[in-house]
Amino acid sequence: MRESIPLTWRRIPERYRLLGTQCITCNTNFFPKRNICPKCRRKGKIQEKQYAGKGKVYSFTEIYAAPAGFEDQVPYVLAIIELDEGPKLTAQIVDAHIKDVAIGSRVEKVFRVIQRDDPEGLIHYGFKFKLAK
DSSP: OOOOHHHHHHTHHHHHHOEEEEETTTTEEESSOOSSBTTTBTTOOEEEEEOOOEEEEEEEEEESSOOTTOGGGOSEEEEEEEETTSOEEEEEEESOOGGGOOTTOEEEEEEEEEEEOTTTOOEEEEEEEEEOO
8 A cells, every 4th residue: 555645644634643523513523534514514513623542442353364565464453443532433453462352442542653665665654542551
């Protein structure tokens, strides 16, 4: 998965800061960002929202056959995380074995390397999650 440098830079707010949006009309939170609220349509007022990066495991699995570019990370735990603010997102759970993860486990965001475009290519950083103590 090779990305252009401009695309990588445009994704920094989402990947580095967990930046999404909120409809202030109906108080619904979105990640990734949305321009229009699907509930309120044009009446909705959208603003950026910084998420705290804390939540719980909604569902999870262990990956053994990874997509191209992630083969060196197998096996790894991939989960749907429900943030405390409401949105759900897919992320890798690091520093944990599958037996340590359960639905409802508390997790928190960490900043890690996502992928490397070797040799001497871009290094993509972003969020992953770890089990909260």
